[in-house]
Amino acid sequence: MAATNLIDGRAIAEQIHAETTQRIAALTARGILPGLAFVRVGEDPASQVYVGMKERMSARLGVASVTHVLAGVATETDLLGLVARLNADPKVHGILVQAPLPRHIQGDRVYASIAPPKDVDGFHPVNVGKLMLGDPSGFVPCTPAGVLELLIRSRVPIEGAEVVVLGRGNIVGKPLVSLLIQKAKHGNATVTLCHTKTRDIPAHCRRAEILIAAMGVAHFVRADMVKPGAVVVDVGVNRVADPQAKGGTRLVGDVDFAAVQPRAGLITPNPGGVGPMTIALLMRNTVWAAEQQTSG
Amino acid sequence: MAATNLIDGRAIAEQIHAETTQRIAALTARGILPGLAFVRVGEDPASQVYVGMKERMSARLGVASVTHVLAGVATETDLLGLVARLNADPKVHGILVQAPLPRHIQGDRVYASIAPPKDVDGFHPVNVGKLMLGDPSGFVPCTPAGVLELLIRSRVPIEGAEVVVLGRGNIVGKPLVSLLIQKAKHGNATVTLCHTKTRDIPAHCRRAEILIAAMGVAHFVRADMVKPGAVVVDVGVNRVADPQAKGGTRLVGDVDFAAVQPRAGLITPNPGGVGPMTIALLMRNTVWAAEQQTSG
Numbered sequence: 001m002a003a004t005n006l007i008d009g010r011a012i013a014e015q016i017h018a019e020t021t022q023r024i025a026a027l028t029a030r031g032i033l034p035g036l037a038f039v040r041v042g043e044d045p046a047s048q049v050y051v052g053m054k055e056r057m058s059a060r061l062g063v064a065s066v067t068h069v070l071a072g073v074a075t076e077t078d079l080l081g082l083v084a085r086l087n088a089d090p091k092v093h094g095i096l097v098q099a100p101l102p103r104h105i106q107g108d109r110v111y112a113s114i115a116p117p118k119d120v121d122g123f124h125p126v127n128v129g130k131l132m133l134g135d136p137s138g139f140v141p142c143t144p145a146g147v148l149e150l151l152i153r154s155r156v157p158i159e160g161a162e163v164v165v166l167g168r169g170n171i172v173g174k175p176l177v178s179l180l181i182q183k184a185k186h187g188n189a190t191v192t193l194c195h196t197k198t199r200d201i202p203a204h205c206r207r208a209e210i211l212i213a214a215m216g217v218a219h220f221v222r223a224d225m226v227k228p229g230a231v232v233v234d235v236g237v238n239r240v241a242d243p244q245a246k247g248g249t250r251l252v253g254d255v256d257f258a259a260v261q262p263r264a265g266l267i268t269p270n271p272g273g274v275g276p277m278t279i280a281l282l283m284r285n286t287v288w289a290a291e292q293q294t295s296g
Numbered sequence: 297m298a299a300t301n302l303i304d305g306r307a308i309a310e311q312i313h314a315e316t317t318q319r320i321a322a323l324t325a326r327g328i329l330p331g332l333a334f335v336r337v338g339e340d341p342a343s344q345v346y347v348g349m350k351e352r353m354s355a356r357l358g359v360a361s362v363t364h365v366l367a368g369v370a371t372e373t374d375l376l377g378l379v380a381r382l383n384a385d386p387k388v389h390g391i392l393v394q395a396p397l398p399r400h401i402q403g404d405r406v407y408a409s410i411a412p413p414k415d416v417d418g419f420h421p422v423n424v425g426k427l428m429l430g431d432p433s434g435f436v437p438c439t440p441a442g443v444l445e446l447l448i449r450s451r452v453p454i455e456g457a458e459v460v461v462l463g464r465g466n467i468v469g470k471p472l473v474s475l476l477i478q479k480a481k482h483g484n485a486t487v488t489l490c491h492t493k494t495r496d497i498p499a500h501c502r503r504a505e506i507l508i509a510a511m512g513v514a515h516f517v518r519a520d521m522v523k524p525g526a527v528v529v530d531v532g533v534n535r536v537a538d539p540q541a542k543g544g545t546r547l548v549g550d551v552d553f554a555a556v557q558p559r560a561g562l563i564t565p566n567p568g569g570v571g572p573m574t575i576a577l578l579m580r581n582t583v584w585a586a587e588q589q590t591s592g
Contacts, residue, residue: 133404177489197485
């Protein structure tokens, strides 16, 4: 099959950026500058890269971002203190604490300390709960929200679809289940969540009309696990050894793209699929936060 | 198959009551009386019956319960005011607002107003979120927690089991998914959630090693939908016409028990299965609330 079965995440992310830009213009016309605070702890290289990408996108769209970097020896109390100051700062509409955090800091306590209306990552328990309850007043985590937008804007039928989600992480797999099962316009899917304790993952995958891989295992999804014509979404980001690559490693997804693409109805490339969507949804969540906090 | 494949919910509930009674004795030895406030609005007959059962069980176990009845014309503001007073009352460790509420009151706002440490029903978004995140510091809703206890105490293997949940309500279906998918001792199941938009529910049911029916459709699960040897849990409570019955109606479950029992490995009767467990878990949640609020 030709490249026509590709879901172009970069192009779809640009559609969303265009919508977000309009909303930012409407805010700035009212004298409101959407403000986003990034918090990074220590010198994790991946965190630096991710925050850098988000900073650049903020600048491009007109979101006022400020990055706070704590040293790797900072305590949980230090971090909670910073979050408390950001919670109280009216110029900050969104707060993003970049994972991973150093081992001596409990991430769940930090996420739960962010004021829910500023929790643009959607990791606070109250936002997780609202998502599950079908209450639209909370934030949806950026990556699952981005996956849903990819499907919607690629006109993939979701209602009644057999969906298999691989991976039960709190950031992707679980919130995807919460999103897709809802009695809602872009929900109503029949979802099976597979994970490391699932006995026969390939059999489940072969049933899937929409297969979403978020296990974090390089090239886990092989061609023989994909129903012909299925929509395949690859959320994985795995660093693997590659002597030919600069630095001796490269990033690959959870899907063996070259083998799976000919069999799939639609498939996300990786990179260029889900990744750009995550940032697009972060920007959209931030603008929504600013709108909510400045309305009425 | 003989009646030996019955899961005796009444007997298992009594085991839990015995454990709860011991914990209550430990509390009262410290001068603490677990306090549970029931709130009922209007004269819904089912609500009256349910609250009455819970009051009697509280009295039997030594939980101090007080029932607050608001007239059907009470406003949401009235109800929120009552909840606020109960939130502030140190003698009240648990608060239960009985569903259904009159149509002019938004239940989700009321549940979200209960202080999370007193939310023994587990309906507050923060408790819903904690359950999904795998954070054990929240309350698990009583009926799903009761279903899990039925399975555990009947020695049903849950890890790796193929589970199909029928029904996506916020009170049973969704929290069951959250419970069973967790990477946890009594989780690790592979769960599929089916609902009204699922295309082929019978096919999913026939895959299930554990089939949990919580759709609210009388006798929905027929024998040909059950894999031989499967564990069948019937959460449904449906009132159907029966000219022979007193009052012309009777209560039946979501499972056609007579037809399904011979095929099931284990099955809950209904009544006498899940129902008694719901109250047992409410009592356990209340005692846990009292323990948490009076520790250290």
